[in-house]
Amino acid sequence: MKTDFKFSNLCGTVFRKGNLVFTPDGNSVLSPVGNRITVFDLVNNKAETLPLENKRDIRRLALSPNGNLLLSVDELGQALLINFRKRTVLSYFKLKGKVRDIKFSPDGKYFAVGIGRSVEVWRSPGYAREFAPFELHHRHGGHYDDITHISWSPDSRFFLTSSKDMATKIYSVDPIEGFRPTTLTGHRYAVVGAWFSKDMSAIYTVSSDGAVCVRRFRPHGVEENLVFGEFPRDEEGNLVRTIWFTEERHYAMQTARVHSAAFSWATGLMVLGFTNGVFGIWEMPGFNMVHSLSISRAKINTIAINTTGEWLAFGSSKLGQLLVWEWQSETYVLKQQGHFYDMACVAYSGDGQYVATGGDDAKLKIWNALTGYCFITFTEHTSAVTAVHFTKGSQVVLSASLDGTVRAYDLVRYRNFRIFTSPTPVQFTSLAVDASGEIVCAGCQDTFEIYMWSMQTGKLLDVLSGHEGPISGLCFRPDGLSLASSAWDRTVRLWDVFDRSKIVERLDHNSEVLDVTFRPDGKELSASTLDGQIHFWDVLKAAPTGSIEGRRDIAGGRKVGDRVTAANNSSGKCFNSLCYSADGTAILGGGNSKFVCLYDRRSGILLRKFQVSKNQSLDGVQEKLNSKHMTEAGPTDLIDSDGIDSDTEKQADRSLPGVKSGDKSNRLLKPEVRTRAIKFSPTGRQWAAASTEGLLIYSLDETLVFDPYELDEDVTPDTIRGLARKGEYLRALVNAFRLNEKPVIREVYESIPPLDVALLAKDFPEAYLERLLKFIASIMESSQLLEFHLRWVSGLLSNHGTFVKTRSVALQPVLRMLQRSISRMHQDIGTVCDKNHYSLDYLLVQGKRAVEKNKDEEETSATDGVTMSNIFSGFSDDEEKNIDADAVSEDAMEVDDAGVPTSV
Template sequence: MVSNKSYTLPFSHRCNINRVALSPLGKILISIDEDGRAILTNFPRRITLHHFSFGGPTSALAFSPTGQYIAVSIGRLVEVWHTPKSPESATDKGLEFAPFVRHRTYAGHHGEISHITWSSDSRFFLTAGKDQIVRIWSLVPERDFIPTTLTGHRDSVLGAWFSDDQEKIFTISQDGALFEWSFMSNAVDNSDPEHDLVDREQLQWRIGQRHFFMQNNARTTSATFHSGSRLLVVGFSNGLFRLYELPDFNLIHELSVSQNAIDSITINSSVEWLALGASKLGQVLVWEWQSESYILKQQGHFDNVTDVVYSPDGTRLVTTADDGKVKVWDSQSGFCIMTFTEHSSCVTACQFAKRGQVLFTSSLDGSVRAWDLVRYRNFRTFSSTTRLSFSCLAVDPSGEVVCAGSEDSFDIQIWSVQTGQLLDQLSGHEGPISSLAFAPSGDTIASGSWDHTVRLWSIFGRSQTSEPLQLQADVLHVSFRADSRQVAVSTLDGQLTFWAVSEGTQIASLDGRHDVSGGRKISDRRIAANVAGTKSFTCLAYSPDGSCVIAGGNSKYICLYDVRSGVLLKNFVVSVNLSLDGTQEFLNSRNLTEAGPRGLLDNEGGASDLEERIDRTLPGASRGDASRRRTRPEVRVQALCFSPIGGAFCAASTEGLLVFALDSALQFDPFDLDLDVTPAAVNGAIARGDCLRAMILAFRLNERSLMRRVYVATPLTDVALVVSSLPTVYLSALMGLIIHMINDSANLELNLRWVETVLRLHGPYLKESSQDYSSELRSLQQLLDRIQKHLTWVAEENSHVLEYLSSRTGSAGKPWSDRRNMMEQHLPSSTVM
């Protein structure tokens, strides 16, 4: 939140994640999926420590304030477990071999437990359930303590919390009732001065005050309480949340943040930010209640992602989806920058112009829109003379012409971007248009159709005739290589064919049916190898250097091929989530019942809320609310795109937007280490002025902080000596360090001096080994272009300011330059700005 970055943990569950909890010190993270399988993680280092199964679905999870215990609810039972001992939470310095040791099991509820909270001293904890009761438990047997049951609510209890002094308990239910419980006597009034002398056996928990949230027909869906500040945050089913101060029940703040129910609320430790989550549309909101301002507001696509594209500089990602939204993402931080909602139907394709300032999208609503990514607005809308639903899109690299194809028509529509007028309709195909691609050179467009042909059009020539390339099956996708000399075609029979554009001849062919097939749906009666629907690639993309091609389809695999040899280099697994169809190779016959597969049976009959029991999906519809998982989505890859830098590619899949990147960091090599390679040796070499030895030692240790220290400490006069004497084995690490310093450092002269020296001294070697250093060179080029644009803007701004100041005259009628000369004569040189 502070650095505005996000990252994904390097592990995954086999089912949808159900509960997540972080220890009070932020060292240990525990996550539990729908089947009750847990993963224990070292959160700062992002390392998986242990896998464990609780034996069933869990409904509540909470760490004790001391961090020594974990309370987990499994149905109607509560289990308390010891957490792994650590220096922060252990009473001794010993370590336990088994990460999970059960402390005790508690039973007493008659329904599912929905909430667990601990007292501040970790001696007691509260459990609230759907049986409308709250129970008080002690961690260890206490003298004169009897497990207590609090009854009085008329609906499911959402939460229960202790006050800061543990003299009161606050409970809240779904019907909007807030009860304040106090430890008092039945016979003695609290106003009696001798109330404290009453025998403890005559005291019990009683309702002191009752409060109700008046929200018409809205129900309370979530709540949380911070005992230190006495703040209560309540979320409702209409997207409204309220902030109260207890015990006076004073309303502090009220805001509507969503059109759907708020399902989760939490408060940070400093009580400054409120985090709200609405699962219906995948929304998360961080709100600073004191200044009433947004800290973070994010929302993902709530339907299938249909296409994805990188910006030409690689800093942004654009996704389109069936929900009709176009989202712009920051590729570094992972946050959504902008969302466009002008389309009224599914958005099928998106494409950038060459400069990256204009984005084009096509939709099933019959329109193609152009977006200005500088002002973030829709500045042009293109439509056909007849009502068509556009399914594919291609844009001239110069941004002057945009083309679109439809499955309703056999013609290709061409518009002028400047005027918005329909220029021409290319006719020649005898089937629906499935894919379009412009050559990077801008002189040729390739179109694929279900008529088993790919046609190459020269739309800027005098004769708009096409050369058909005949194939054996329906064309699914077409992609150009970066040099515009080769085109790759994917067909329905699982073949990848490569064609020379100038000669119109087939160069090579790959059979990918065996590589892409895999995974069975829950209703399949045949093995994965015999399922015909997964044996083709629906999308493909060339790498920036054209040496590789990546392809994906209606399966869990993404295949990376070498174009020259036709060899499968690697298979990437999209997801191992068993909640999706197509992730399993073999089905369990025990899940097949007389009524059909067990996973397709309706299990919403036990839902307590009427809204949860109502199924609003149309009969026979295969898509539904992704957050509720009423239907089982099929794992598939809708679109692929390589980063222009070449070190990453992204895939639009059922699981969302996946980004795969190369690990360009220096690998740990124990053969380069000895007893003399230590951080102290690096610091000593810097002190002696031996920057070359310090740099080599820092690269061997692979410590970024040490490498930064040597980089900054190297004098400008010694940069050439260090670079020329550095072994070429560390050249990649040096270029990666320079790229990192350009991103994080403001010392422009130092960074440019390092870049200039590396390119001047190692230029011939980098040219010969360009394939090995392609990622670093592209990243360096992008950063230098960005620096040039920024400096150009600064210089232009300064020139305008100086021109304005030189043209102004002072009060004495003298030009500004003369007044400055007079000031310089009377003031010290250090004070003249």
């Protein structure tokens, strides 16, 4: 089994805090999710999380106008310079303070950073690695409170800064004759944003009370308005004094405060987001309302507008919502929301295409593992969802909850079609479904019983009792003959659900059992206990076969209030979730730690440790104890001394003389990093972990891995291509798999004639069968040769069915991967056909008409032939020869002469 799993995507979290940024083409939006960045492709419907991390939660993002450079700044001022197109980090930089806003100039030569009360202008770095990529151009001050917003002029010569001191200032990048930094006042509350108009003839400022001011620029004592930046002179060449004045003042009639704002140069529209979840669109400078809509129950933290002004992006950090709205058609382009509380459980569908997650917010969400989007959310539960499970056909998903119900959902019609309940109210904590999908079992934590229902009728079939503690885990054997249950009474019990006359096997442990799972072949069972061990049992003999001591492996990270380092704090570390790999050769374990451990089953050796997060904004990530962060009031990380984007901002009052910070009793809560559930994909290509940050997906990346198989010196790309040119396709394909370079394999594979596939599939060596099936499954979704792939799959499975059956367990991941690819292609083609139903009918009708027309023409030509034969039948043989000779000479005349007729 390959262990080079790499982080590939983050689902379940779409927005945390910070700001949203559109790409220059306006087709994608960048959203900060914790200390990572997710790119939502709004055209291709895909979500991609960049493979890089900041040290802490990202506060601000800035993308250069050409889309090459990306700046991400965390809450302590640590900045990453990222090559956005190549997804690589170019440089790390420390900004001396907490960044309030950061913006690139429209020409991309500078970027302005608001740090506290001052603003710094930096030269934009180059696109390659440099010794000192950041160069400070100038530092400006003048504000009396923190800066809230920065915006640039269209010509990149000036920029505006808004502040909580109710003022807006105008600065120039370079010294300009006749210009001095200007302060615009007149608001009674903190200024949320300020922007230049497209022609630079006006400035629009917005304050938190909904007041919008339109400022104009003109010479002193003259009513004529000017374009800012073109300073007038008198007849003697002296500069004329100019002033800014408030031309109009408007008010957004809302009962709530303005929390975020944005302005579009392309359309001249201003968008305001309020604390009650309502946003409004106004046309400037007349401030005419275009549209207003309530999109959330919490305040709108950030607003972004794409370059064309058609799409508006909204982010709400309290509910974790990300919305993209097209205001002209009044439709949602994107509407995503993660789990409000922690994610508690995760399950893969049978083909690995979908992932189901349940959370403490009583919601069940279904995610597409390929695109990273949530396409359906079920909200029927009234309490936390504790377990989810797919049936064999992946058309039904079940969930157990603390509200005392187990619900079955139809993924075809998207409805809750079955509810399983117990005679007395209980709280269900575990769930299992047999291989046929007919028997549903759920364990509870209060009565220590296991309830069993029929999927068809929904009736309660039996109640399994015997445990003396809360049920922690349930798992059906893959063949469906027995059910394993683990509990806090230190036992694992094996039940025969179809024959209750048999004795229940009891497997005793030395500590409380937290989870239980079967190996894919059903011959082995593993259980994790509270003392940090993983125990293995032979199912047929009910005897232990080994154990793994994993407490030291999973230990790591210390909490903020801990007085000891992580190395001395391994007590209480254990695996609360276990999962076998698809081939059963490895086992994966996760728990209340930042690590997920992958073990080899036979040797018990730790193969890899995956650190699910390096975000220091989470509790339990740091390893060492730093005493300077401990104060008399407690750890500094738990004291709210700043109040940025937090609901306790008003409590940190600095209005009184001599007060430097608010009450030290105001505390923050840092979420603890942990993994509550892990699952391997049935294809064996990826695994998912339900962690504090969301649903982390790790997958295999083999693009740069050289892994030959039985390689000889004479097996080279040139010799393989030479065999393919000679027509020896079988030898060429086998040698390509021995070399194991995907481009060469694909070149030889696609050069095979389709008519030879049946013969080659019959003679193909069985040693390379698994590799060929895996290769077909990997390229099927990106290739257009659908019929060619299906010919290969049909030929291989028909001619090598016995081999596939005998090695069904080893080939199961490959077959599931192949099934997912085929079902995906079937779904895509079906969607295209449904959308083009009438076009296909039209083409079929036209095809029939063309065939009928050709038949009519053939019949007409045949009739003409018969007529000519009748005509020739009236001549003698000599006359026919003369007619043929004249026709031949006439044809020759037409060929020899260049369009000029000669004598006939």
